[in-house]
Amino acid sequence: MLILFTAVIFAQEDVQMSAAQQKLYQLGFDIPKAALESVDFTAPDITGDEVSLSSLKGKLVMLNLWATWCPPCQKEMPSMQRLSEKMKGKNFTILAVGTPSPPRETKDKILSYIKRNKYTFPVLVDESQQVYGIYGSGSIPTTWLIGPDGIILARLVGAREWDSDEIIEIFNSIIE
Amino acid sequence: MNKIRFVFLLIILSAGFSLSAQDVPPVKVDVKTSPEVLQPGDKGLLEITFTFPEGFHQTKTPDFFYILPAEGEAGRFLSLGEIQYPEGIEEDGLVNYYGKTVLSAEITITGEAPPGYRPKIRAGWQICSNEGTCFFPEEQSFPLAANTISKEAPPKTQSGFLTLLKFILFAFTGGLLLNVMPCVLPILSMRALNLINQSKNDNRSIFISAMLYGLGVLVSLLVLAVIVIALKFTGQLAGWGFQFQNPVFVSVLMVTIFIFSLSLFDVFLINPPGMNSMVRAASKKGYIGSFFNGIFAVLLATPCTAPFLGSALGFAFSQSAAFILLSFTAIGAGFALPFILLGLWPAAIKALPKPGKWMDTFKELMGFLLLGTVVYLFSTLRYEVDSDGQLKVLLYLLTAAFIAWIYGKLSSPSSKVRTSKAAFAGAVILLILSGVYFLDFHEGTGKSTAVQKQVSEVKEGWELFSPENLQQHIDKGNAVLVQFSAKWCTVCKVNDRVIFNSDKGKIFFRKRDIALLYGDYTSRDPVIGEWIRMYGKAGVPVYAYYPPGSSNYKVLPEILTWSIIENAVKTNQEGNAVKTLDGSSFFSQP
Numbered sequence: 184m185l186i187l188f189t190a191v192i193f194a195q196e197d198v199q200m201s202a203a204q205q206k207l208y209q210l211g212f213d214i215p216k217a218a219l220e221s222v223d224f225t226a227p228d229i230t231g232d233e234v235s236l237s238s239l240k241g242k243l244v245m246l247n248l249w250a251t252w253c254p255p256c257q258k259e260m261p262s263m264q265r266l267s268e269k270m271k272g273k274n275f276t277i278l279a280v281g282t283p284s285p286p287r288e289t290k291d292k293i294l295s296y297i298k299r300n301k302y303t304f305p306v307l308v309d310e311s312q313q314v315y316g317i318y319g320s321g322s323i324p325t326t327w328l329i330g331p332d333g334i335i336l337a338r339l340v341g342a343r344e345w346d347s348d349e350i351i352e353i354f355n356s357i358i359e
Numbered sequence: 360m361n362k363i364r365f366v367f368l369l370i371i372l373s374a375g376f377s378l379s380a381q382d383v384p385p386v387k388v389d390v391k392t393s394p395e396v397l398q399p400g401d402k403g404l405l406e407i408t409f410t411f412p413e414g415f416h417q418t419k420t421p422d423f424f425y426i427l428p429a430e431g432e433a434g435r436f437l438s439l440g441e442i443q444y445p446e447g448i449e450e451d452g453l454v455n456y457y458g459k460t461v462l463s464a465e466i467t468i469t470g471e472a473p474p475g476y477r478p479k480i481r482a483g484w485q486i487c488s489n490e491g492t493c494f495f496p497e498e499q500s501f502p503l504a505a506n507t508i509s510k511e512a513p514p515k516t517q518s519g520f521l522t523l524l525k526f527i528l529f530a531f532t533g534g535l536l537l538n539v540m541p542c543v544l545p546i547l548s549m550r551a552l553n554l555i556n557q558s559k560n561d562n563r564s565i566f567i568s569a570m571l572y573g574l575g576v577l578v579s580l581l582v583l584a585v586i587v588i589a590l591k592f593t594g595q596l597a598g599w600g601f602q603f604q605n606p607v608f609v610s611v612l613m614v615t616i617f618i619f620s621l622s623l624f625d626v627f628l629i630n631p632p633g634m635n636s637m638v639r640a641a642s643k644k645g646y647i648g649s650f651f652n653g654i655f656a657v658l659l660a661t662p663c664t665a666p667f668l669g670s671a672l673g674f675a676f677s678q679s680a681a682f683i684l685l686s687f688t689a690i691g692a693g694f695a696l697p698f699i700l701l702g703l704w705p706a707a708i709k710a711l712p713k714p715g716k717w718m719d720t721f722k723e724l725m726g727f728l729l730l731g732t733v734v735y736l737f738s739t740l741r742y743e744v745d746s747d748g749q750l751k752v753l754l755y756l757l758t759a760a761f762i763a764w765i766y767g768k769l770s771s772p773s774s775k776v777r778t779s780k781a782a783f784a785g786a787v788i789l790l791i792l793s794g795v796y797f798l799d800f801h802e803g804t805g806k807s808t809a810v811q812k813q814v815s816e817v818k819e820g821w822e823l824f825s826p827e828n829l830q831q832h833i834d835k836g837n838a839v840l841v842q843f844s845a846k847w848c849t850v851c852k853v854n855d856r857v858i859f860n861s862d863k864g865k866i867f868f869r870k871r872d873i874a875l876l877y878g879d880y881t882s883r884d885p886v887i888g889e890w891i892r893m894y895g896k897a898g899v900p901v902y903a904y905y906p907p908g909s910s911n912y913k914v915l916p917e918i919l920t921w922s923i924i925e926n927a928v929k930t931n932q933e934g935n936a937v938k939t940l941d942g943s944s945f946f947s948q949p
Contacts, residue, residue, distance in 0.1 A: 253487070254487065255492060256493070258491075287496060321495075322488070323493055341492045342492075
């Protein structure tokens with residue numbers, strides 16, 4: 184099975200990086216070598232409404248894995264809030280996914296953290312750890328950029344100032 | 360399928376998709392208490408040294424950087440004071456720690472843990488790379504140094520004169536009851552033959568014979584006592600029946616009984632003409648047989664204990680050398696008493712059937728009984744040595760039979776005295792030499808196989824005993840029955856048949872949610888040895904019942920009956936839950 188997969192993958196031509204991906208690459212993002220389709224998931228947001236990745240097709244999705252115990256995650260969140268405000272009305276959404284691991288990281292902790300800091304971008308509570316199981320890289324924050332067509336554009340392990348002009352320009356170029 | 364493909368793609372694409380952040384760097388954790396030895400009630404300092412790998416740091420967050428007692432152990436075995444965090448480096452409003460960091464807390468030993476059990480503390484951390492990614496929190500349990508809790512908890516017994524007397528009486532009664540224990544039954548066949556042989560003798564000879572039997576019993580028990588004392592003072596005391604854990608001992612006993620059985624089939628004569636007249640006279644009257652009967656009886660009796668004997672030995676083993684000797688003498692006196700009484704009132708023997716031709720048939724029948732004993736011993740041995748070792752023992756038996764046969768040919772009643780003498784010496788030398796050759800069980804023979812067998816042979820419905828397992832069941836609020844037994848323990852097997860393997864037994868314990876823990880003492884096991892002593896016993900079987908969620912156990916007698924089991928379970932139940940289940944409102948079978 185693995186051999187077959189390897190053969191299929193290596194038979195594929197390396198996908199040429201798009202202009203946006205090249206810029207992201209220069210900013211330190213990882214870019215998939217071959218086309219990598221995203222995997223769908225469904226998780227509740229902080230109000231309890233189920234949100235699935237597939238329902239966001241047509242939008243650039245910034246999937247961010249974070250935790251309340253992660254200082255770098257906390258550090259980048261204000262910039263995510265500003266980014267979401269700057270991108271308001273565009274085909275762009277943030278999905279910030281918190282993964283409860285009781286007793287120390289709980290759903291309540293995640294909810295009160297978001298409330299306390301008045302963040303308004305969508306936050307999912309991944310109690311089943313489904314999202315983390317698919318998109319977890321072992322450390323956080325990890326952010327995935329999923330294009331409007333559902334293809335993964337880039338991944339970043341580590342924190343960033345998300346509302347910089349460079350990033351906003353790249354995001355705009357993707358959704359236009 | 361889509362998900363699987365995605366994961367495959369991720370793995371394959373990893374070269375171009377830097378996944379270096381995946382590996383969680385190891386954090387080294389060292390646990391130390393000062394002072395190193397803490398007794399219940401003592402206070403000390405617990406220090407946990409975390410060594411964070413280069414390029415990573417830990418942030419001061421009490422929820423994710425901590426030390427705590429293991430779950431269920433706080434307040435029970437130990438308690439911790441407030442955690443003392445060292446000064447760290449302030450960065451972006453956070454306090455971070457790099458490299459070696461020591462968390463400390465005052466530790467109080469609040470209770471005595473069972474022997475062999477090491478209370479644990481939990482240490483939690485959650486590191487971040489200096490580049491700005493964080494790893495998920497980790498937690499590990501670390502057992503405290505073995506000597507943190509007082510390591511031995513033998514029952515504190517008062518050693519007043521009355522107590523000593525009580526245990527001497529126990530030893531005597533135990534010795535007496537040993538005569539009817541299943542382990543001694545095979546040897547009684549030899550004793551029966553010996554008695555019938557004696558019935559044609561005069562009263563004086565019968566008396567001497569009985570005394571010699573008693574002497575054989577006493578001498579072998581005193582030899583055992585000396586070994587026990589020696590082992591006790593070298594710290595290797597194992598327990599009653601410990602010699603059955605030695606495959607060489609079991610093999611030698613097998614060969615000895617085997618050769619003896621061959622003599623009953625007249626492969627060779629046990630009273631050759633080579634002996635001088637006095638010995639010949641003695642053997643004619645069965646004196647030698649009586650003495651060796653005594654020794655054999657003791658050797659075969661040791662694998663299992665009898666009522667009273669377990670408690671007596673358990674107590675004796677914790678006392679002085681003189682008391683151990685006294686206890687063993689009392690056991691010997693009790694064990695030999697029935698035959699000494701027969702010696703004093705020989706009329707009882709005279710009532711036995713007169714010697715005659717039937718005796719040859721009887722003798723041969725006894726020979727089969729002894730062969731059965733050899734098979735029984737082999738069934739024990741197979742748990743102590745691997746198949747190579749077992750083959751060696753069988754070859755040794757074959758060689759011994761051959762030597763005995765040759766000796767029988769060379770030393771018939773018509774043989775010359777010199778030939779007989781030479782044949783006897785040659786046979787003994789050959790037996791010893793072949794024994795040295797065959798009974799060389801190489802290092803590692805048996806033990807590992809034996810352990811594997813124990814694990815695989817824990818019967819259905821039983822779990823393997825370990826102090827941790829017992830503690831877990833108690834923590835969960837389960838009732839527990841602990842059994843320590845051994846393959847060579849006949850009483851254990853009888854109890855298995857009557858209680859645990861019976862139809863009633865199969866339902867009884869399951870219905871009451873009593874966890875059954877089995878510890879095997881066939882081969883030497885220091886942890887089980889320590890627990891046997893903790894229960895105040897010296898050998899197997901040991902049965903201890905723990906009521907639901909309680910660590911206050913009750914040690915049950917060596918020979919189990921259903922009323923003992925039912926009473927133990929009933930009287931130890933607190934509350935009515937099980938009483939209701941026991942009530943007649945249920946169509947309960949047991």
